[in-house]
Amino acid sequence: MKQDVVIRTVCRLIVPFIQIFALYVIIHGASGAGGGFQGGVIFASSFILIGIAFGLSDARQRISEKANTLLSCTGLYLYAGIGVLCIVFGGNFLGYSFIPLPLDSAATRGLMAEIVEIGIGITVMAVMTSIFYDIAVKEDM
Amino acid sequence: MIPDHLTILVVIIPMLGAYTTLLAGWVKRRFCFPIAMVTICIQFCISLMLLYQVMKTGPLHYNLGNWLPPWGIEYVIDPLNGFVLVVLLFLSLLCCMYSRRCIVDEIEEKKIVGFYTVFLLLIAGVCGIAVTGDLFNLYVFLEISSLAAYALVASGREKKAIFASFNYLIMGSVSACFILIGIGYLYIATGTLNMADLARLLPPLYGSTIIQCAFIFFIVGLSIKTALFPLHLWLPDAYSYAPSAVSALIATVMSKVGVYALIRILFTVFTPAFIIMEIPVMELFCWIAAIAIIVGSVLAITQTDLKRMLAYSSVSQMGYIILAIGIANSAAMTGGILYILSDAVMKGCLFMVAGAFIYSTGFRTIEDLKGISRTMPLTAVAFFIATASMIGLPPTVGFMSKWFIALGALESGQWFFVVIILAGSLLTAIYSWRVIEYMYFRDPDMAHQAAVAGANDPPASMLIPILVLASACILCGIFVTIPLEVIEPSVTRLLGGT
């Protein structure tokens, strides 16, 4: 079901800004408030907004349930992959500073933490969106 | 390289496995079961290796992210951990194997992918509880496994399961919140969350109200999770309406891990010096456990539904473990920890047998099972052995553990609890004899004759776990020294390790 023209237009205009703000929150997790989880939630809420304003079919077109599954797995693999990479390079799980990059220890740790945050963000976004899909619509038995 | 990291791998592998299952189910639904099976197999091997390492070299410590303990999260494995981990993963392995054919009837086909995903998440949560040495981490893993358990209970086709699951969710959330408050109190008082660190910092504060409050919150919260007697109300519905594989899993794995957490908090965080000297809580535990044993058994006698009867019997079996914790001397604790093994084995076996009856005949009530032993002989025999172990007949593991608990009660001079243990056994015999009598010595009713005659022993993937568990009941009883070798050092660590 669609909303009327005003709401649809405003939502259309605001969605990209919400998304870029979500990504901003994910990337600036270390230097400001926020991080992967919050950014993921805000990103998911942009899809929820699309679902509210244009109907769920439109939201599904943008990000389908299968894409959600895939993305949530990808995010988790990213997170666990970094952890296992640390083990491979001789550190403990999530001991970022052991990864041999041509950077100093603190920079490596920051970069790896960023990647982990991104993984968390992707997973949270996908999971939240699929929870919304599941709760909002009656699935056909 | 890898052997150093087994501690973390035992938690990470099921998580990865869960998501791999999800992906594989996306490609083809058939792939889910093998992946789940392989994951749990690997984990079982890891847990055995961990136990071996612990027995050889002493407790293992693992710091997450190379942060040193008071600041970072620490995973610790000592003999108790290793033992519980092996028991839990053994049972999960068998439950997973059992679930393959069992859930076909009980769960809609498109939910199977989700079922195995959540199954593995539950295992991950449970393993996390077992290995972690950090209180807040314990809470997080407890919630992961509980959330998975709610979802699993509601996954079946049974109508009432949903409401049962909801009640379980409300009670479980209350308990989790209480545990969270308790952790908060301890953190405010000491400024640390590491269990070993807490045990070191707490003794000077034993007199303060805040610690006692924290203790009470922990006890109440964990009592709800383990369904200790007056707080058991969520348990019968959840156990009896869940799909059979899930009942077997939750009744063995979830409740045992709750008991493990209770032991950990009581004896490692709050040392015996506190729980025995400062607050007379152990006495209270003994009495509650005694009431739980008797009331659980009496309620089990009044049931007509087989799984519901087993659920109430779970309440009473939990009483034995709590009784052992309450007596808190070396023999009783040995018995209690052995009882974790024996209860897991026999309850798992019994729930699986009940599931097998439902699978083959569709009967849930006890009266419908008349004469079933003629067509399902192996299942009936397994049921008989597990029941014997539950009653405490000599060569079984149930007997050994009850023997140790009674020994502990005698040692501490509490004759009354020996009487309770005996009375509990008697009541157990009453309610289980009824089932055995129906199975072996009655002819089927006219209405059910065809169904009973047409029944067969369940397919191999269900029968093997049942038989393995039934034989484990006897083997662990005969070769009881093998588990005792692990249990004794852990008991010494718990009681007087300091």
Added chain:
Amino acid sequence: MIAPWDLLTGLLIVLGLFFMIAGPVGLIRLPDVYTRAHASGKCDTVGQALILLGFIIYEGFTFDAVKLLLLILFIYVLSPTATHAIVRAAYVLKIVPWKRGGERQ
């Protein structure tokens, strides 16, 4: 001695507060949903913009000031739309508008 910029900030904030107070008073005094939407939609938006403008002047020319400006813009797009959505819902639900001399809801 108060700096003139600070004075301007204070003035804007006080002006904004006046509108911010008028909004809820209207919300309580006015008789029905539609008129209340007038109060909440306009007074609040104005008050908010004035207070945030005051902060922009207090902040000077930095990135934070730009963020505040963005916040004002956002509110100017979103607030009327939200009001519109609610009022439309009330209209669809056939809530009868208050007429002069009618009974308060």
Added chain:
Amino acid sequence: MIWEFNFALFLFLILCAIAAITVRNLLSAVVILSVYSLIMAVLWAEMNAVDVSFTEAAVGAGITTVLFIAALSRTTRRSKD
């Protein structure tokens, strides 16, 4: 911590909590719960817990409210108590 804010916001929270569980209409209860979450987020911001405040703003006021509304839309809005 700004104690004046702290006190007023706490008072507000308690009022909101009581209202949220006493009101009959479930939609109203959800609206009040979302207001409660908003104020909780402000309180946490005022207590310097910026991360938590951010999370509560995004989760409590956004996702949870929408999920509640979605659940209401598939069940019923009336409640007996």
Added chain:
Amino acid sequence: MMDKEKVFRQCITFCVLFAFWILLSGYLDAFHLIAGAVCSAIVTFLSYDSLITKQKKGGVFKLLRFSFYCGWLFIEILRAGSDVAYRVLHPHMPIDPQIITFETPLTDDIARTVLANSITLTPGTITIDVNGGTYTVHALTSDTARDLTDDRTIEKRVARIFLDAP
């Protein structure tokens, strides 16, 4: 032809989002700029059709005129606020609400939206419903209602921005 237009739209979206990113971020070092470019690209890929739907002529001029309009609107909004505040705080509450409908010849979605939101923000009126070209408006007093139906100041201004038939 379509492709070219699509690419153009994507470029515009990307630039707008990147500018927005820089304003938000405030860091101008390499890492954050590259991250901003990547993020803008991702969002552009996800919702390029969302920000700009159809390319019409004179986009820049529209933007310029729109910013002037915003200035006018701000004064109107101030008036609106003081108007409502006066009516609310007046002891007798001099209000006489009524619902009016009127037709507008505007066709563009954005123009209609701007008109509706402007009506909501200007003195004494709130847009209730927009159905095709028919606006249903709730007015606080009969004066403001007359403004909307007879003078049509806002509508003319909006039409002038978007070069739509008045």
Added chain:
Amino acid sequence: MIDIFTVTGLVLICTIFLCLYRVIVGPGSCNRLIAANTIGTKTIVLLVIIGYIYGRGIFLDIAVAYAMINFIATLAMAKYLEKGSVC
């Protein structure tokens, strides 16, 4: 200046209390929704004020997030009132 901000914040909280009256009493869900929306906008200003009292810029991020999220929640509730469903 900080004192002015504090007073402003307190006055704002008082106005939020006025709105709360409408949220709790207000006949029907529409009134409650309008009042809740008003509280949302006031809260944004309150957050900015708190940020300036502490002198930290990060509070602005929360305020921006808040503006967006509050809009989504209001829209969801309005749509539910109007159509009886979210999607």
Added chain:
Amino acid sequence: MIETFFQSFFLRYNFYMAVIIMLIGLYAMIAKSNLIKKIIGLNIFQTAIFLFYISSSEVTGGTAPILMSDPGTVYVNPLPHVLILTAIVVAVSTTAVGLALIIRIYETYGTIEEDELLVQEEKT
């Protein structure tokens, strides 16, 4: 007597308030018969506990635990914040699971009042 009470009250009134809200939530969880009310109560209960944690991290004159260039800055204790972030994740997933269960309960039973549900359970 009363003075000391007030003194201790105002010293720790954050905690007292948190406990009051906690009790309101717990009451809703246990005594309300509507299932959605129960979940609302659960939310209130959990946020109150989080409040309790955050209150414990307060440092007089401290500022938000995000690094500033000034080395002499006093920060509030960041560990409770990190813990609560995790706990909020848990809380929102609990809410989602609860709501999904409520929807399925409504689909099978046609009601979300606990007493009516119990009556229906008795019948079958």
